[in-house]
Amino acid sequence: MIGWGARVTEPERPVLLEYLATHFGVTRPQPAPSPAGAELLGTRCHVCHDSALIDQQRLNVDGWRREIGKMRAWGARLTDPEQATLADYLAVR
């Protein structure tokens, strides 16, 4: 990127690399999927369909919250806190 014109000074370089490695590195530790999320998936989502539709999706937490909100509008039975727990679970599993 520096070769393409990004302006980064020598002293800034290690700071930037550290930040990128921490927040976007491939070895960034992921939070463990919660058992509560797995339980909600089994009891509230598999009522209407199996996991195939769910496994195809690669969404982040916000995307899952929206998707689960849509499912609630279609009849999935979850409270707001359960929706948050399940979205967190689906985003990291």
Ligand code: HEC
């Ligand atoms: C009341 C029935 C019902 C429940 C409960 C339900 N779904 Fe769905 N879901 C559907 C229907 C109907 C579709 C559309 C199926 C299709 O397109 O073939 C769907 C589709 C989906 C899709 C595919 C993308 C899309 O939007 O069409 C995803 C992802 C999904 N559901 C996730 C979930 C999750 C996560 C839960 C648990 C919170 C859940 N569903 C619970 C009825 C339900």
